Amino acid sequence: MKKRFFIPRVVGRIALLIVSAIFLIPIFWMFTTSIKDMSEIMAYPPIWWPNPPKWSNYIEAVNYIPFGQYTLNTLTICAGNIIGVLLSCPLVAYSVSKVKWKGRDFLFLLILSTMLIPFPVTMVPLFVVFSKLGWINTFMPLIIPAFFGGGAFNIFLLRQFFLTIPEELSDAARIDGASELGIYVRIMLPLVKPILIVVSLFTFLGAWNDFMGPLIYLHDEAKYTLALGLQMYRGTNYVEWPLLMAATTIVVIPTIIAFYFTQNTIVESVTLTGLKG
Amino acid sequence: MKASTARKNTTKGLLFALPWIIGFLAFTAYPIVASLYYSFTEYVGIGTPKWIGSENYSALFNDELFWTSLYNTLYYTCLAVPIGFVIALGLALLLNLELKEIGFYRTLIYIPYVLPAVAVSFIWLWMLNPYFGLVNLVLDRVFGIQGPGWFSDPRWSKFSFVMLAQWGAGGSAIIFLSALKDVPRELIESAEIDGAGWWAKFRNITLPMISPVILYHLITALFGAFQIFTTAYIATNGGPANSTLFYVLYLYRNAFQYGKMGYASAMAWILFIIVLIATVIIFRTSARWVFYRGGE
Numbered sequence: 001m002k003k004r005f006f007i008p009r010v011v012g013r014i015a016l017l018i019v020s021a022i023f024l025i026p027i028f029w030m031f032t033t034s035i036k037d038m039s040e041i042m043a044y045p046p047i048w049w050p051n052p053p054k055w056s057n058y059i060e061a062v063n064y065i066p067f068g069q070y071t072l073n074t075l076t077i078c079a080g081n082i083i084g085v086l087l088s089c090p091l092v093a094y095s096v097s098k099v100k101w102k103g104r105d106f107l108f109l110l111i112l113s114t115m116l117i118p119f120p121v122t123m124v125p126l127f128v129v130f131s132k133l134g135w136i137n138t139f140m141p142l143i144i145p146a147f148f149g150g151g152a153f154n155i156f157l158l159r160q161f162f163l164t165i166p167e168e169l170s171d172a173a174r175i176d177g178a179s180e181l182g183i184y185v186r187i188m189l190p191l192v193k194p195i196l197i198v199v200s201l202f203t204f205l206g207a208w209n210d211f212m213g214p215l216i217y218l219h220d221e222a223k224y225t226l227a228l229g230l231q232m233y234r235g236t237n238y239v240e241w242p243l244l245m246a247a248t249t250i251v252v253i254p255t256i257i258a259f260y261f262t263q264n265t266i267v268e269s270v271t272l273t274g275l276k277g
Numbered sequence: 278m279k280a281s282t283a284r285k286n287t288t289k290g291l292l293f294a295l296p297w298i299i300g301f302l303a304f305t306a307y308p309i310v311a312s313l314y315y316s317f318t319e320y321v322g323i324g325t326p327k328w329i330g331s332e333n334y335s336a337l338f339n340d341e342l343f344w345t346s347l348y349n350t351l352y353y354t355c356l357a358v359p360i361g362f363v364i365a366l367g368l369a370l371l372l373n374l375e376l377k378e379i380g381f382y383r384t385l386i387y388i389p390y391v392l393p394a395v396a397v398s399f400i401w402l403w404m405l406n407p408y409f410g411l412v413n414l415v416l417d418r419v420f421g422i423q424g425p426g427w428f429s430d431p432r433w434s435k436f437s438f439v440m441l442a443q444w445g446a447g448g449s450a451i452i453f454l455s456a457l458k459d460v461p462r463e464l465i466e467s468a469e470i471d472g473a474g475w476w477a478k479f480r481n482i483t484l485p486m487i488s489p490v491i492l493y494h495l496i497t498a499l500f501g502a503f504q505i506f507t508t509a510y511i512a513t514n515g516g517p518a519n520s521t522l523f524y525v526l527y528l529y530r531n532a533f534q535y536g537k538m539g540y541a542s543a544m545a546w547i548l549f550i551i552v553l554i555a556t557v558i559i560f561r562t563s564a565r566w567v568f569y570r571g572g573e
Contacts, residue, residue: 012374019371020385026444027388029411030400046414088296101290102283111297114305116496118504118552120528120545124538125311126304128322148300155297180289209393211507216533227395231511241403248396259391263384 027252034058034246041241054242061233061246069222070229077142077214077225078207084146085154085203086196092149093158094184098170108159115152119212127216137220142213146203154199161195162188201258208255226251315542322538333543343544345519346527349435353523354502356439361498362491365446369453383451390448398511401441402428428513431520438521441508449494456490457483485568492563499555503548524548 033041035053061067095101096108130141149155165188173183189196214225230251233244291298316333318326337343372383389397404410405427413424425433460483468478484491506525509515515522515530528548532541 009374009376012371013376016371016374016376016379016382019368020382023386023389023444023447025411026400026404029404033403042409044414045418046409046411088300091293092297095290095293099286099290099293101286103287104290107290107294110301114301116500116552116556117305117309118500118525118545118548120504120525120541121312121549122305122308123312124315124322124532124542124545125308127532128311128538129303129308131322145300145304147296148304149294149297150300180293184293205391209391209395211393211395211510212529215510227393230395230399244399245403248399252392252396255391255393256388259388260384263387 030245030252031249033241034061034249036242038242057242057246058250061243061250064240064243065229065232065247066222066224067226067229067247067250070224070226073139073223074208074225074227077139077210078204080139080143081146081150081207082200082203084143084148085151085199088147088149089151089154089199090158090189090192090196091184093155093162094188096155097159097162098165098184098188099180111149111152111155123216130217136217137223138217139223141217142207142210151199151203151206154202157199158192158195161192165191204258205255312542312545315539316546317543318539320538320542321536326539329539333540334547336540337543337547342519342522342527346522346524349520349522350503350505350524353435353438353505354499356436357442357502357505358495358498360439361442361446361449361502362494364443365449365494366453366491368446368450369457372450372454373457383454387447387451390445392445394507395511397441397444398508401437401444401508402512405437428521429517431518434513434517434520438505438508438512441512442502442505449498452490452494453487456487460486488567489569492559492567495559496556499559500552503552503555 032047032049034057035055036047036050036057037054040047040050092111096104096111126141127136130136133140135141135144169187170183173187178186209227210225211227214228218224218228230244230247233240233247315326317328317330319329319332320326368386372379372386376382392400405412407413407424407426407429410424410427412427416422416424427433427437464482464486465478468482473481504525505523506529509521509523509526510529513521515526524544525548528541528544531537531544
């Protein structure tokens with residue numbers, strides 16, 4: 001019996017170590033490139049760890065483009081999205097899970113089905129509408145939709161959590177004369193706090209990582225986000241690889257931190273969403 | 278009394294859902310209808326669209342680049358989706374082993390999935406650099422093979438994007454993993470007692486039990502592959518020789534670089550119809566291979 005488990009474990013461990021290394025190496029390579037000299041990146045054989053590490057690349061990188069401004073722009077968009085999503089998505093999720101009304105299943109199906117609409121289908125008219133509103137080169141097109149139930153997946157996730165809350169809880173409050181909004185704010189929201197954190201994290205990652213949205217709406221260089229700004233380390237026929245990798249490292253770190261601190265909740269939420277059918 | 282409570286609840290339900298309903302009408306429903314209308318017009322984005330009937334569509338069918346972009350996208354999708362499925366499921370099976378330090382591996386494998394697509398593109402542009410990229414250096418030093426130009430060689434450029442996409446396989450692997458954790462142990466154990474081997478257990482128990490998740494994965498993967506944009510925009514911008522001019526990239530160029538909003542809308546609708554047909558086909562055939570557990 002013991003032998004049967006031993007072999008897959010050893011083989012599995014070796015396989016996992018190799019696979020993890022493959023997944024990690026590009027990140028490591030990004031980082032060592034970021035502390036190399038231009039001549040060191042072209043060295044043969046490749047240098048794994050430069051001596052001395054050129055930390056000044058980081059200072060040069062943040063001065064090469066308006067890095068502070070782009071960080072602020074990106075964070076503004078992230079914050080706007082998180083606020084919008086937190087205000088609207090739980091409300092909608094509550095409607096399609098806890099309020100007993102005709103048409104709620106239909107509405108939920110409609111919400112899910114919007115996930116199957118390719119962005120290019122709505123892209124052109126949205127651009128036209130936002131330009132008519134004078135919103136091009138502002139953060140509005142990237143923030144305002146979040147306030148209107150942006151992110152069908154967020155609603156889906158929140159709904160699954162609301163469904164796990166026993167009906168008796170809200171029924172008791174209703175008998176005590178609590179209003180629906182009161183039940184929602186005082187009873188339901190506190191109960192789904194962990195998932196609100198996950199939704200905020202997803203929203204942060206989505207806004208921080210977004211490229212196509214800013215590319216379409218932000219043309220003025222002063223309004224760029226970090227994702228757009230990364231392109232500026234590349235000239236027409238020349239790439240500042242060490243600086244680009246230093247900037248990439250800085251842009252990547254918040255996403256790793258955000259993921260790291262909430263990974264257990266993410267794994268749990270995937271389990272709880274009942275994707276298993 | 279009952280009827281009025283029902284009406285009250287409907288009002289409540291609608292009120293709570295109101296943000297989404299407004300957003301749906303303004304940011305989804307209206308744009309869909311408008312884009313269908315634009316697809317029959319000549320429109321630069323300002324002024325009034327000029328009705329030209331089905332001219333955009335007939336022009337598209339005669340547009341060589343349209344067919345190139347469709348071919349490139351199908352080529353990419355047909356490789357990225359199956360390869361992505363096998364890799365994600367393989368990773369999930371590995372991560373399903375009962376090891377003390379499994380959380381550590383899980384974290385490492387999941388991390389690339391959360392990174393910004395722009396960062397991923399630049400990292401791989403550098404990794405796959407023909408002269409100084411780590412991949413070719415290793416191929417040369419360890420295997421003595423001269424690596425291809427990857428992104429700069431039309432024969433390899435599309436496949437380079439397939440490889441790049443696999444770096445994010447951890448995202449799907451986590452979803453498969455949660456499904457694997459849910460496969461009832463008794464089923465596996467009773468199969469073992471009956472003398473079933475590894476493959477038989479996998480084929481006859483594990484796969485059917487996780488088939489709903491496979492369905493979900495296939496649809497989202499297909500959807501994502503068909504809309505590949507950011508990595509292509511950054512790494513190759515369609516080149517070399519249009520070998521990575523993917524559908525949405527060409528659509529984007531038409532809309533925002535050539536100012537052909539009507540033409541781009543026609544492209545968007547063709548994409549929409551292709552995606553819908555693919556989804557319907559997958560759902561239809563899924564009845565044959567997706568196994569739903571009753572109840573739960």
